[in-house]
Amino acid sequence: MEQQDSVFFLLLLFLLFQVMLVAAQTSSQDFSGLQSLTQSWTNKPPNWVGTDPCGSNWDGITCTNSRITQLRLSGLTLVGQLSSAIESLSELDTVDLSYNTGLTGTIPKEIGNLTKLKSLALVGCGFYGPIPDSIGSLKQLTFLALNSNRFNGSIPHSIGNLSNINWLDLSDNQLGGPIPVSDDRGQLGLDLLLKAQHFHMGDNKLSGQIPSKLFNSSMILVHVLFYGNQLVGTIPSSLSLVSTVEVVRFDKNGLTGGVPSNFNKLGQLSELYLSDNNFNGSLPDLSGMNSLTYVDMSNNSFTSSDYIPSWVTSLEVLTTVILEDNQLGGTFNISNGYSTSLQLINLQNNAITDYKPGNQKINFEVILSGNPFCLENGVSQQSYCQVVTAIPSYSTPANNCSAQTCSNSQISSPNCKCAYPYTGSLISRALSISIFNTTDYQDIEKSLLASFRAQNLPVDSVSLSNPTKNSSNDNFQFTLSVFPYQIDRFNRSGVSQIAFVLSNQIYKAPEFFSPYFFIGDDYGYYGGEPKKSSSIHTGVIVGVVLAVVAFLVLAVLAGMYAISQKRRAQRMKEQNPFVNWEQNKDNGIAPQLKGARWFSFDELRRYSNNFAEANTIGTGGYGQVYQGVLPTGELVAIKRAAKQSMQGAAEFKTEIELLSRVHHKNLVSLVGFCFEKGEQMLVYEYIPNGTLMDSLTGKSGIWMDWIRRLKVTLGSAKGLTYLHELANPPIIHRDIKSGNILLDSHLNAKVADFGLSKLLADSDVGHVTTQVKGTMGYLDPEYYMTTQLTEKSDVYSFGVLMLELVTARRPIEQGKFIVREVNRIMDTSKDLYNLHSILDPTIIKETKPKGLEKFVELALRCVKEHAHDRPSMADVVKEVEHIIELVGLNPNSESASTSEAYDVEKGGDIIHPYGKEDFNYSGLFPSSKVEPL
Known part of the structure; x- marks a missing residue:
């Protein structure tokens, strides 16, 4: 009876607090601000009901300590405007409203009051008007993507105040005026953005000359994209000071003169686009640019006398050269050899009078149509005198199954399941995919699927279709369809998370497709969501009435509750072993x-x-x-x-x-x-960098080089040695595996999860007989057969972990046991013991890792069938220290690696899509709301 009274009392109290107009878990300031911000919005998520966004897990709303910190609302078909009320959400660090074409109007100047904002993405919406100067107050901002809207006016000088910006994308708008740079009067400009790696300014109306001051040697730019503007004058020679540049696009402007003579100092430049300008003079000397893969200088007025520069055929990684529609004359001679990487040389519509391919077989495509040489009799029918063909069609084939006949506008996925996919256009700003094959499409599909699954998103498969080339800016694009996992449609949470991966560049595209952007379609098939409840005001009225009733009986129930709790505490004291602990x-x-x-x-x-x-x-x-x-x-x-x-x-x-x-x-x-x-x-x-398993599989984004793996091995071994030899009594972990090794902010290893651990209380016996528990693949076979658990059981599991570290393979993968596979192919008379086929390519990519053979030998001793043949963990520590000394390092050093560290905390730094870029996404990607695959 007392227990029932107690429960009844607690229920009434719970009801009372639930009906309060200000939510218990959401700051009143933030709830009021969110309500004001979205008051005029339509198509809001159905679960946005009540007064507690944080406690009720509203779609797209993320909170920290009762404060709203993230608005991730991309792809939700929202309609309305962005009002000044957004300044009330003062703790925001992330705002993503991308792919909501119904969101229009201007950006309010009050957005500059969000001083904690780190990421702002408004991609593919309907915003217009000038970009407010106040945006320069967002000094914590690292990611700013305002592309594919209708913004006009000039680029604010105040953007030069964004000293932490990494990604700046203002492309595909109507921005005009000159490119802003700083001056002696205190004016700010883009030249001050020394942490920026991305200037994406294409498809605007920028005018005037490219300021020489725009570039300097302190910058770390990777992408310089100013295509499709109204720029005039010459390319400043100061661009060559930015040694990190990999992609340059100045195509489709009004630039004149020649290419700077020092341009070939850009040793990292991979792709150069200068087409559709008014350049003249001789072709630039690009020799020595050993990273160059793609060059397009078509539709200019470049000239040559009687030869084509030697760099056209000699650069080792060059794949494509497009020089059509210029004034190149003379003889095109490749009889002296060419690079084996070449795929295409397009010299269409020039003044070439002769072609000398030499005697060797040409393994790349040459296009000379429209030249005087191709007008000669007997030559015009040659393949190199034909017009370029259109882009071949492509559509993702079925994955070893028969496509389904679907109804209700559903589509059959690559896995032959009828569903409503989330679709949009995936667009490459790199034009180097002019020669595209099935393997390239498959690489994009595989990387997309891997990226979605790495974030635990509910994605079954992806497909690409309708490859086209945009006639206005030459960008290549495809239709991307993302299919849901196990169900036939996405809910709003699933769509917004997929859209976030694409809008915030979490997806890392293959190099030949980067840089890219995505424009999502409206999704009209949401499922798995609650229906809207009746009016909130009615609920509040009912709640207040109930609260009054609750207060009337509160005094009586309080007494009953006190009595019942006293009796219950007495019973718990008799039953609960915790009550005897020190108070x-x-x-x-x-x-x-x-x-x-x-x-x-x-x-x-x-x-x-x-x-x-x-x-x-x-x-x-x-x-x-x-x-x-x-x-x-x-x-x-x-x-x-x-x-x-x-x-x-x-x-x-x-x-x-x-x-x-x-x-x-x-x-x-x-x-x-x-x-x-x-x-x-x-x-x-809290250990920020997740599990070792996440790093080995690539999920965390941490690059595990050989030295890091040795350090992780040593740290884990020292932790186990402490349990075995210094704890009193000794402790056997019983579940050593990569999922139970965590990496801290310095990538030091920490052994975790002691839920299966056992005390070895009787040192005379040396084992404990217990029910067999552990993880298959890591489990000691002797312990499994005898049920006798010893420290050597942990040693066996650790040996499996060591093999996992050198192969990046799970202990049991596709029915194959890693210990058996290593023993099967190992040959000590050969280099790296003949293990090339099973070793993780990451650690043998550049040079042979020192000490790897000794490492494998030690691992195989740890997994010996009989426990008495295995070393102790203390012996393992000594041998790993010796291997680290062979590498040339101090085993007692705290450094995680000799290579540059890309420490990635969960919800923290994420390695950026374009290779060497260290991209701060702090707090942008909290754990998914959907069930993991």
Whole structure:
């Protein structure tokens, strides 16, 4: 009876707080600001009901500590305007409204008050008017994409104040006037953006000359794209000072003169587009530009006397040269040889009078149609005198299945499933795909699918179709269709997350297709969403009435509740093993251990934003792990056990006691625990760079070179050695695997997850007989057969982990066991022990990794069939230290690698799509709301 009274009382209190007009988990300021911002919007997500966006997990809304920090609303067919109320959401760090063509109007100047904003993406909307000067106040901004709108006016000088900007995309608008640069009067300009790697300014109305001051040697630009403007004058020689440039596009302007003589100093330049200008004089000397793959200088007035420059056929990686519609004359002579990389030389519509291919077979396409030489009798029918053919059609074929006949406007996916795909145009700003084959299309499809799945998005397959070339800017584009996983349509969350990957350049396209951008279509087939409830005002009225009733009975129930709690506490004292723990002298109620703090359920719920899906950083058979923030600002990981996987109270207490007394830099530290309201939760230190498995599979974006792998091996081994030899009594982990090795902000390894660990209390026996548990592939076969667990069981698992580190393959992959495969192909008489076919290409890409053979030998000793043949973990530490010394490093150094570190925190830095770029996406990609594949 007392228990029923208690439950009834709590339900009434819960009801009372739920009807409050200001949500318990959402800041009143933020809720009011969001309400004002979206008041005039239509087509808002159906689950935007109530007054608690943070607690109710509204689609596209991400919160941190009750404050709204992200608006990720791309691709949701929203209609309305961006009002000045956005300044009320002062904690915003990310705003993405891309692919909502119904969002129009101007950008309010108040957006400059969002001083914490790091990413602003408004791609493919209907915005117009000038870009406000106040945008220069966003000093934390690293990503700014305003392309494919109708913005006009000039580029604000204040953009020069965005000192942290990396990606600047203003293309495909109606921006005019000169390119802004700084001056002696304190005026700002683009030349001050020293961290920018991307100037995307094409398809606008920019005019005047390209300022010489625009470029300087302190810049790290990779893409310089100013095509399709109204620029005049010459290309400034200062461009050659930016040694990092890889793609230059000045095509479709009114530029004159010649190409600067120092242009060949751009040693990293891969693609050069200067077509459709008024350049004249001799062709530039591009010899020595050994990274150059694609050159287009067509539709100019370049001249030559009686030869084509030698660089046309001699540059080693050059694939395409397009020089059509110029004034090139004389003889085209390639009898002296050519690069094997060449695919196309297009000299159409020039003044060439002779062609000498030599005696060798030409393995690339030559186009000379429209030249005097091709008008001669007997020559005009030659293949090189024919007009260029159109782009071949392409559509993704079915994946070993028969395409379905679908109804209701559904489409058969590559996996032959009828569904409503999310579609749009995937557009390349690189024109180097003029010679495109099936393999290239497949590479794009594979990389797209891998990118979506790496973010745990509900994607089954992707397809490409309708390849076309835009006549106005020569960009190549395809129709991209993304098909849903297991169901026939996406919900709004799925669409917005797919759109976010593309709008924020999370997807890393193959080099030949980069840089790219995406314009999403409206999606009209949303599914899996709740229906809108009745008016919120009616609910509030009913709630207030109920609240009044609740207060009337509150006094009576409070007494009943106090009595029942007293009796219940007495019963719990008799049953709960936790009550005998030492009491906290500060408040006298919370059980404590040294190094482990007791948390209440309500505290952890508050710290994890009500266990929001957006805070989920891991999941498994045990339950889920959430990121939390303590009042001190410390980040923690909260492991919440699922009901079906909870231990008994005594076992849970034992695990906490075990964890609270192990302290080592290579072990994840226990911060505290919660045992309340039927919950079992452990609170660990937060480890930002995820699991070793994520890094080996490429999911985290961390580049694992050979030295990093050695350091991770050493750190993990030291952590295990501590458990085996220094803990008292010794501890056997019992579940060593790549998923239980975490990497901190410096990529130091930390052993985690002690849920299966066992104490080796009796040192005389040396083992403990227990039920077999662990992970298949890592499991010690001797332990599996005898049920006798020893430290050497961990050694076996560690040996499998070492083989995983050198191969980047799962222990059991496609039915093949990694230990058996290594033993099968290993030959110690050959280089790298004949393991080339199974080693991870990342670590043998450039040079032979020192010590790899010794590393493999050690791993195979660890996985010996009999435990007594395996080394101890202390011996493993010594041998790995010796291997690191062979590499030439100090094994006790804290450095993660001799190579440049690209540390990627979850929800933190993400390696940028274009290779060497270190791109700060801090907080842009919280855990997905959809179920992982």
